[in-house]
Amino acid sequence: MSTQTASDSRVIALPDAAATHGLGRRLGDRIGPGDVICLSGNLGAGKTTLARGAIEAWMGRPEEAPSPTYTLVQTYDGARGELWHVDLYRLKQPDDAWELGLEDAFASAACLIEWPERLGGQLPRDRLDVELKPEGEGRSASLTAYGAWRAKLGSI
Numbered sequence: 001m002s003t004q005t006a007s008d009s010r011v012i013a014l015p016d017a018a019a020t021h022g023l024g025r026r027l028g029d030r031i032g033p034g035d036v037i038c039l040s041g042n043l044g045a046g047k048t049t050l051a052r053g054a055i056e057a058w059m060g061r062p063e064e065a066p067s068p069t070y071t072l073v074q075t076y077d078g079a080r081g082e083l084w085h086v087d088l089y090r091l092k093q094p095d096d097a098w099e100l101g102l103e104d105a106f107a108s109a110a111c112l113i114e115w116p117e118r119l120g121g122q123l124p125r126d127r128l129d130v131e132l133k134p135e136g137e138g139r140s141a142s143l144t145a146y147g148a149w150r151a152k153l154g155s156i
C-alpha cells in the first residue's frame with residue numbers, strides 16, 4: 001500500500017460494448033489469485049461491461065453477473081480460484097472496505113474493483129489500472145501497469 005509511479009501504459013480503442021467485453025475477456029484469461037484490476041471512469045463508462053467479460057473468461061462460460069452496486073461484492077468460484085467483483089460506489093468511507101474482507105481478497109483472490117477511488121488511495125502496489133473514457137460513440141481504455149503487471153501489459 002504505497003504511492004507508485006506509472007511504469008508502463010497503453011491506450012486501447014473500444015468502438016462498441018462488444019469491444020469492452022472482449023478486453024474484459026482478455027484480461028480475465030490472464031489473471032490469477034492475487035491479481036488486482038482497478039476499473040475507473042464515470043457512471044456508464046463501461047466498467048461493469050468489462051468486468052462481465054473478465055468473469056466470463058474466469059468461469060469459462062457465459063455467466064449471469066449482476067452489478068454489485070448494492071451488494072458491493074459478488075464472488076465467483078472458477079477453476080483458477082475465487083474472483084471478486086467489487087463496486088465501491090456506495091462505500092461511505094474507505095475503512096468500511098476492510099469489513100468486506102477486501103484486504104484478504106487482494107492477497108488470495110483475483111479482484112476487479114469498480115470505483116477504486118473510494119478506497120482513498122489504499123490500493124495494492126501491484127495492480128493494473130484501467131480508465132474508461134467516452135470516445136466518439138464508443139470508449140477508450142487507458143491501461144497503466146504497476147509492478148508485476150508491467151511484463152503482462154504487452155500481451156493484453
Ligand SMILES: Nc1ncnc2c1ncn2[C@@H]1O[C@H](COP(=O)(O)OP(=O)(O)OP(=O)(O)O)[C@@H](O)[C@H]1O
Nearest residue numbers: 014015016017020043044045046047048049138139
Ligand atoms: N465501448 C463502448 N462503446 C459504446 N457503449 C459501451 C461501450 N462499453 C460499454 N458500453 C455501454 O455503456 C453502458 C454502461 O455500461 P456499464 O454499465 O458497463 O457502465 P459502468 O461504468 O459500470 O457504470 P456505473 O458506474 O453506473 O456502474 C452499457 O449500455 C454498455 O453496453
Ligand SMILES: [Mg+2]
Nearest residue numbers: 047048067114
Ligand atoms: Mg458498474
